[in-house]
């Protein structure tokens with residue numbers, strides 16, 4: 620919604636802080652952070668509206684359903700999104716983003732510029748080049764300041780992956796901790812147990828109120844040690860009904876249940892929205 624631009628990069632100790640400055644005056648400014656976990660079938664698409672009106676889209680799902688969801692959520696006149704994050708380039712995350720870049724003006728894009736043989740990934744790189752947005756290479760300790768005390772901290776990957784040749788990229792997913800006051804939401808892409816362990820061993824603070832379950836509830840993710848580290852109250856699984864992978868698996872649902880975590884699923888609940896004032900939060904099922 621806001622016409623924001625990347626204005627400076629401050630190196631502060633080991634932290635890189637990317638701050639956005641606000642140029643637009645149109646904003647609800649209700650002091651609330653809203654996080655929409657869109658029901659886009661078998662894939663992820665998470666839309667964040669910060670209290671100052673800045674907007675972030677994390678992944679785009681497997682088709683153009685995300686475009687319709689954005690149209691229902693954003694004002695009709697709003698054709699700008701401040702930041703798009705591609706966690707990794709598998710089809711169920713990148714496909715919808717290509718349509719978003721074609722329809723919206725994107726100011727900043729976070730993605731790992733891995734070298735991968737994939738026509739879909741080539742299409743993504745072409746639309747990124749056309750977009751002319753600022754591209755931020757993700758790695759741990761970079762922090763994106765969304766204003767009004769809302770930050771997106773990158774906690775994985777551990778180093779830049781730019782130029783590396785890879786085909787399997789789940790474990791290279793960009794993992795983000797979204798923080799607003801006392802509220803923390805961990806967004807995990809499709810990382811599996813190997814990356815979960817790597818993150819735990821890095822010593823980064825993992826504790827969060829809400830966990831976006833990695834890889835749609837695949838049994839190879841959401842290990843007990845990771846759940847112990849994150850200790851969320853609520854988990855959200857973005858997953859398509861009757862998908863061919865058997866997601867979410869009974870193993871992951873069992874682990875979440877054993878930890879006493881309340882589970883929301885887009886295949887059962889539809890789109891799920893979180894609203895927070897930085898102290899408390901409310902879960903809202905929107906369709």
Ligand SMILES: [Zn+2]
Nearest residue numbers: 662711809834
């Ligand atoms: Zn996925």
